[in-house]
Amino acid sequence: MVAVAPHSAVRRRRRKARESDTPTVGxxxxxxxxxxxxxxxxxxxxxFPIYWVVNTAFKPAPEILQFDPTFYPHGFTLxxxxxxxxxxxxxxxxxxxxxxxxxxxxxxxxxxFLAALAIARFRFYGRKAIILxxxxxxxxxxxxxxxxxxxxxxDFRLTNSLLGVTLVYIVLILxxxxxxxxxxxxxxxxELDEAAEIDGASRFQVFWRIILPLTGPGxxxxxxxxxxxxxxxxxxxxxxxxxxxxxxxxxxxxxxTSKGTFWGPLMAGSILTAxxxxxxxxxxxxxxxxxxxxxxxxx
Amino acid sequence: MSVVDFPSAPPAPVPPAASPAGTAAARKRRRTxxxxxxxxxxxxxxxxxxxxxxxxxxxxxxxxxxxxxxxQLFGDLPPENVGxxxxxxxxxxxxxxxxxxxxxxxxxxxxxxxxxxxLGVALLxxxxxxxxxxxxxxxxxxxxAMPQLVATQTFRWLVDSDFGVLNWLIDRxxxxxxxxxxxxxxxVQGWIVITSIVVWAGIPFIAITLNAGLTQVPRELLxxxxxxxxxxxxxxxxxxxxxxxxLMVIVTTLSVIWNFGLFTQVWVVRNGxxxxxxxxxxxxxxxxxxxxxxxxxGSAIAIVTVLLMLGAMVFYMRQMFRIGDVD
Numbered sequence: 258m259v260a261v262a263p264h265s266a267v268r269r270r271r272r273k274a275r276e277s278d279t280p281t282v283g284x285x286x287x288x289x290x291x292x293x294x295x296x297x298x299x300x301x302x303x304x305f306p307i308y309w310v311v312n313t314a315f316k317p318a319p320e321i322l323q324f325d326p327t328f329y330p331h332g333f334t335l336x337x338x339x340x341x342x343x344x345x346x347x348x349x350x351x352x353x354x355x356x357x358x359x360x361x362x363x364x365x366x367x368x369x370f371l372a373a374l375a376i377a378r379f380r381f382y383g384r385k386a387i388i389l390x391x392x393x394x395x396x397x398x399x400x401x402x403x404x405x406x407x408x409x410x411x412d413f414r415l416t417n418s419l420l421g422v423t424l425v426y427i428v429l430i431l432x433x434x435x436x437x438x439x440x441x442x443x444x445x446x447x448e449l450d451e452a453a454e455i456d457g458a459s460r461f462q463v464f465w466r467i468i469l470p471l472t473g474p475g476x477x478x479x480x481x482x483x484x485x486x487x488x489x490x491x492x493x494x495x496x497x498x499x500x501x502x503x504x505x506x507x508x509x510x511x512x513x514t515s516k517g518t519f520w521g522p523l524m525a526g527s528i529l530t531a532x533x534x535x536x537x538x539x540x541x542x543x544x545x546x547x548x549x550x551x552x553x554x555x556x
Numbered sequence: 557m558s559v560v561d562f563p564s565a566p567p568a569p570v571p572p573a574a575s576p577a578g579t580a581a582a583r584k585r586r587r588t589x590x591x592x593x594x595x596x597x598x599x600x601x602x603x604x605x606x607x608x609x610x611x612x613x614x615x616x617x618x619x620x621x622x623x624x625x626x627x628q629l630f631g632d633l634p635p636e637n638v639g640x641x642x643x644x645x646x647x648x649x650x651x652x653x654x655x656x657x658x659x660x661x662x663x664x665x666x667x668x669x670x671x672x673x674x675l676g677v678a679l680l681x682x683x684x685x686x687x688x689x690x691x692x693x694x695x696x697x698x699x700x701a702m703p704q705l706v707a708t709q710t711f712r713w714l715v716d717s718d719f720g721v722l723n724w725l726i727d728r729x730x731x732x733x734x735x736x737x738x739x740x741x742x743x744v745q746g747w748i749v750i751t752s753i754v755v756w757a758g759i760p761f762i763a764i765t766l767n768a769g770l771t772q773v774p775r776e777l778l779x780x781x782x783x784x785x786x787x788x789x790x791x792x793x794x795x796x797x798x799x800x801x802x803l804m805v806i807v808t809t810l811s812v813i814w815n816f817g818l819f820t821q822v823w824v825v826r827n828g829x830x831x832x833x834x835x836x837x838x839x840x841x842x843x844x845x846x847x848x849x850x851x852x853x854g855s856a857i858a859i860v861t862v863l864l865m866l867g868a869m870v871f872y873m874r875q876m877f878r879i880g881d882v883d
Binding site: 288289292293295299303304309310321322326371372374376378379384387389390391393394396398402403404405407408409425427428460491496506509510518520523524530531534535 | 707
């Protein structure tokens with residue numbers, strides 16, 4: 258960790274240089290103040306809906322159904338969370354969601370990593386065609402093929418089962434997984450492979466000892482992104498499965514009863530459902546942007 | 557880097573490799589060796605895609621020429637071939653053209669707004685103080701991370717006719733009565749709400765991606781432009797935008813693909829029973845298939861949707877291919 262201090266010093270100097278050197282055209286003091294104000298207003302407007310969910314979730318029922326809204330919970334309560342948590346099917350659908358998501362991510366990771374290895378490390382006949390397939394299926398919305406998917410899974414008695422949805426979710430996240438992992442495998446210098454091979458390592462050993470450990474962080478980032486996608490899905494699972502076999506998103510969707518919407522528990526349920534997504538997202542957000550647009554700027 | 561060797565001054569020609577044996581050929585040979593290995597590696601991936609995406613696509617195409625309803629589904633009747641009947645039904649249905657028009661109009665408006673605001677925000681981010689920039693990024697990260705479904709439920713709560721904070725806020729304006737105002741009675745207002753959800757949720761991806769792209773614009777170039785007497789508008793148009801263009805193409809195409817397939821927001825906002833004025837292609841196909849149990853007709857609409865979408869994909873594929881080719 259010797260490098261830390263000089264590195265941050267360089268960064269500080271660079272930042273200073275960036276600020277002092279920016280072109281001065283149209284950069285009046287008033288302009289800067291206006292820009293800062295606009296930036297703050299933008300942040301406020303963007304964040305407000307999220308704040309309002311949190312605000313509602315902690316209010317007692319009478320305060321929610323009050324014609325003059327309160328801008329912070331006057332009677333702070335956790336009741337909404339407990340009633341969401343104990344609502345019918347919540348815990349069941351929570352467990353289902355975790356099982357399906359973990360299964361889909363692991364499946365996509367194994368299958369996708371193998372394909373990524375082939376694309377990144379071998380030049381073979383049909384390689385371009387496979388890249389084309391992977392890229393184009395990324396754009397077929399699964400909702401569009403939901404009808405035949407439903408009929409097909411029904412033939413195999415896989416509707417209203419966790420396995421059927423898991424398989425569909427693997428395909429949902431597979432194209433992204435292959436494409437991103439390909440980039441990470443390519444990041445491992447080929448010279449390392451060759452050196453190992455010269456030292457007598459088998460191809461499998463090269464994979465196991467060199468490529469796999471070095472792509473570890475990439476695998477984590479990719480799997481988190483897959484987790485987010487699979488966790489967020491609700492149309493497919495809502496169509497294929499009945500309530501006992503759904504996930505939390507589908508549970509949220511059906512939370513409106515004939516007596517109207519119970520906003521407090523719904524908002525609390527939304528927070529509980531979105532929390533893993535938000536946390537994971539914040540961890541890997543850098544990789545998400547890079548993954549989606551890899552090479553677009555510098556390429 | 558000096559100002560002169562940019563933009564895209566042709567790179568200094570690489571001197572041919574000293575040895576005639578050519579490292580390029582050697583590298584190629586090294587890469588080719590693999591025999592059956594690469595095929596074995598991609599096999600599971602291709603098999604899964606073929607089974608769960610390829611086959612359903614084919615079956616959807618077949619279905620679109622069939623009559624398949626509850627009787628066929630549960631009565632053990634074979635699906636009936638009806639030729640182009642489903643397509644004929646769609647194309648003679650006035651509602652179809654309204655749905656297509658609505659879907660296209662929504663896509664154009666929502667993508668236009670998202671990209672323009674996103675670009676504006678990205679430029680603003682380069683102008684504000686670092687602390688304000690962090691505030692903007694944090695707010696956008698939370699918005700970005702919100703699942704679509706949660707975001708839509710959130711907006712439903714904001715615009716709720718009785719207890720929504722939006723009505724209350726507008727009602728504060730003197731002379732305006734917005735108490736108990738229903739935002740979905742009038743489809744124009746309803747669509748404003750739906751568009752707001754989509755644009756609000758779409759801005760972070762575009763703004764943050766474009767902001768990352770903006771950091772790649774060399775400052776030397778901008779300075780040179782300014783010294784040469786360019787206004788900031790000219791510098792933006794002539795220097796920044798050309799460099800940003802590939803990214804703009806990608807984010808715009810992605811937004812078109814996402815927004816053209818609009819489903820969740822409409823579905824949730826209308827409680828899973830969208831009225832005619834709220835139907836778009838995806839919800840319409842879904843309603844016909846799963847609510848009316850007319851799977852053939854639903855498939856025909858889905859096919860039309862996919863074909864329409866292909867137009868937008870062409871650009872995206874070209875861009876992605878250019879990236880893939882850099883390997």
